[in-house]
Amino acid sequence: MKTLVTYSSRTGNTRLVAQAVHEAMPEGGLLVPVEDAPDPKGFDFVAVGFWVDKGMPDAKAQAYMQRLSGRIVGVFGTLGAYPDSQHARDCLAKTLELLRGSTVVASFLCQGKVDPKLVEAMSRMPGNAHPMTPERKARLEEAAKHPDATDLANARSVFAQALARLHGN
Numbered sequence: 001m002k003t004l005v006t007y008s009s010r011t012g013n014t015r016l017v018a019q020a021v022h023e024a025m026p027e028g029g030l031l032v033p034v035e036d037a038p039d040p041k042g043f044d045f046v047a048v049g050f051w052v053d054k055g056m057p058d059a060k061a062q063a064y065m066q067r068l069s070g071r072i073v074g075v076f077g078t079l080g081a082y083p084d085s086q087h088a089r090d091c092l093a094k095t096l097e098l099l100r101g102s103t104v105v106a107s108f109l110c111q112g113k114v115d116p117k118l119v120e121a122m123s124r125m126p127g128n129a130h131p132m133t134p135e136r137k138a139r140l141e142e143a144a145k146h147p148d149a150t151d152l153a154n155a156r157s158v159f160a161q162a163l164a165r166l167h168g169n
């Protein structure tokens, strides 16, 4: 089975998850940043990873998703929000909508530390829509610990199980 794991990552969180997903693939599977990703047509399974930008997969990952029509696909992503939040569920729903032409057999989201420069820039925006409430502070502090070893093990497990199902095990 020919597999491709490709990912978009600005600050490294999604790259870590991509490495874990790659570990769940059969020997010889390809792992490449989305900028270098080959034509997905040559692969039996493609896992595509993104970071969440304004509630959506980032633009580079989205562009690659558009090339995945007709393929068997898994998705993974990292975000600042809690993975069991409505925000995360909405983001996954929008991702699946982008991939409606593909057969999606695995999905995984976890938190990823938010670039402190972004947090700082947001706090200086006029009419700041993201004031530093205690809830937001707690969420950012939790995000700063992710992806952690448990996230990476969970990502490996989700994709290993999806591949086992594809093989009919």
Ligand SMILES: Cc1cc2nc3c(=O)[nH]c(=O)nc-3n(C[C@H](O)[C@H](O)[C@H](O)COP(=O)(O)O)c2cc1C
Binding pocket: 008, 009, 010, 011, 012, 013, 014, 015, 050, 051, 052, 053, 054, 055, 056, 078, 079, 080, 081, 087, 111, 112, 113, 114, 115, 118
């Ligand atoms: C410009 C920008 C926009 C973001 N928008 C969101 C968002 O809408 N929702 C969210 O939960 N996290 C958001 N984040 C947080 C990132 O998705 C999160 O930190 C992610 O783990 C970054 O992944 P990376 O290290 O692979 O680049 C945003 C981060 C940046 C830099």
